[in-house]
Amino acid sequence: MTRKLFGTDGIRGKINHSPLTADVAVKLGQATAIILNEIHKNGKKKGKPKLILGKDTRVSGYIYENALTSGLCSCGVDVYLVGPLPTPAVAHLIKSFGADAGIMITASHNPAGDNGIKFFDCSGYKLPNKEETKIEGLVLNNELDASNFSIVDVGKAHRIDDARGRYIEYCKSTVLNQSMSQFKVVLDCANGAAYKVAPRIFQELDIDVVVIGDKPDGLNINKDCGSLYPDKLKKEVLKNKADFGVALDGDADRIIMVDEKGDVVDGDEIMALSAIYMKEKGRLINDKVVVTVMSNIGFYKAMKENKIKVETTQVGDKFVIEKMRSTGARLGGEQSGHIIFSKYITTGDGVIAALQIMRAMKHTQKKLSELKKCMAKYPQVLLNFDVKEKKDLEGIKEYRKRAKEIEFELGDEGRILVRYSGTQNCCRVMIEGKDKKVITKYANELMGIIKKEIGA
Structure with missing residues (x-):
């Protein structure tokens, strides 16, 4: 099943563009809260679920920090804000504070115009695809309703002072x-x-x-x-x-x-x-x-x-x-x-x-x-380029034919790996082999073929 919100590393995209809009972030907070409340109830835990919320230094982090906090609190989760901290710090703090989950607002290595949301479970591990798909389903199917949460049920937001330490x-x-x-x-x-x-x-x-x-x-x-x-x-x-x-x-x-x-x-x-x-x-x-x-x-x-x-x-x-x-x-x-x-x-x-x-x-x-x-590194060429759609590469006849020829020519001393990015609308052509000039030529050939078919 093709997922509309989640990629290979949480949700990522351009700020204020789908799916990275403030209203979607509120819904993501609510969906996460509903799932956490269910887990909390089944585990017969006392009090409200607790979630650690961190971010990187992007100016847009304020948008998603506030939107997620709003959604989470409205559906009964206490949010613990740690401010700008590394993603692994959030993973560690979940266990350190005995929290039920964590969220990191970041687009990792992407430029400042992008942002993203990563989800972690109570053990500090990234959520498996199954759980991400459950959150996505609640958001896309409009199965969110905060009206059942009264004044005593809603969560609070807390700022943690010693998180960094x-x-x-x-x-x-x-x-x-x-x-x-x-x-x-x-x-x-x-x-x-x-x-x-x-x-x-x-x-x-x-x-x-x-x-x-x-x-x-x-x-x-x-x-x-x-x-x-x-x-x-x-x-x-x-x-x-x-x-x-x-x-x-x-x-x-x-x-x-x-x-x-x-x-x-x-x-x-x-x-x-x-x-x-x-x-x-x-x-x-x-x-x-x-x-x-x-x-x-x-x-x-x-x-x-x-x-x-x-x-x-x-x-x-x-x-x-x-x-x-x-x-x-x-x-x-x-x-x-x-x-x-x-x-x-x-x-x-x-x-x-x-x-x-x-x-x-x-x-x-x-x-x-x-x-x-x-370790003796083999020469490697990696080309990244934008595409307008992520079409099945095996369906591009010219690409399929040339890729097989190149694989035969490289033999055991090289390899080809062509794939789409899981977080961006781009294609990556990677070739390894003993001769840098030869593999550069091969990589440019394959990029040209793919660009001709689906280049942005």
Whole structure:
């Protein structure tokens, strides 16, 4: 069934355009409240359901924070507002406060003109598709009525003052509050949700930190900074002679790193070095790691050489986490930088990932450039382009024919992955192989064929 509101990571879109309108947000709040009340009643819990509500630094966050709060309170849920905090902080605070659910208002790595809404259950995990579809059904079928909630039934909104401090202390505890004074780090907060907490965490662990991207104005989140734009971070690492750099995205659930030489270290490389280190220390349960179809061939080869099993899912950290839970894996993530250390957190967390890499560097006494040598990346070309519709690609005869020819030509030393974005109206063509020139030519060919048929 095609869903109208939810994508692969909650609801996302342009502000004040369907489905990201204030009135829909009110209804989403009411729908969530109705489901929470039902769960509360069936569990014979006392009092009203509690929900943690966070946001990133987008100016539009005020729209959805107020609209969701209105909908939730009108149908009997107490809302605990934590203000601008990372997505993983919301996931952690749900458990810390014993809340029944959580919502994060963010469009993650997208530009400021977009926003989104992510939903979490009482354990801090993103809602499975089944629960999201239930919320969507209530909204679209107009099955919402707050008139049954009297003055004593409606919820209240509370502002939590110590939310930031709780998350800061928890992150530090994942490395046992050990001093990391030997490191000089450049930290790019993407003018996003981590701009207050991430620098403090690093400072309180005695890290010599140079902070950039920490002056949000509501409009500059992810703008030429953060995990999608590491160029400034590279320059700052070299200029400051830092040991490495850390780039977060708008809601800090992603991390991309830069080594002391100014070279980017992506999610695959972070997972590869983490998996090998964790296995050596006996911390990689079942010697298994979970990744998505986007992971580089070089990652699979590195894991095979180190006798580490790899489970592969579709794109989306939610699906990675679901597979981790079903297989008991302790490490998983995406090439894009969602890294999940399931011992500590229920979703991708850029800050916690950075701390775990520092711990590995400290214990091995190796530089980041040395640790990342465990994996030899294959050249990869990724092209993104807008489309007017998400037509079945197999139905495009010319594309189907040429894709098969290219797959044959690449053989075992390359692969093609063409897919639509789950959160945007665009198509992504990814090709890996030994020769960058050849795969660039192939990728442009396939993009041209698809654009001719359905390009925006």
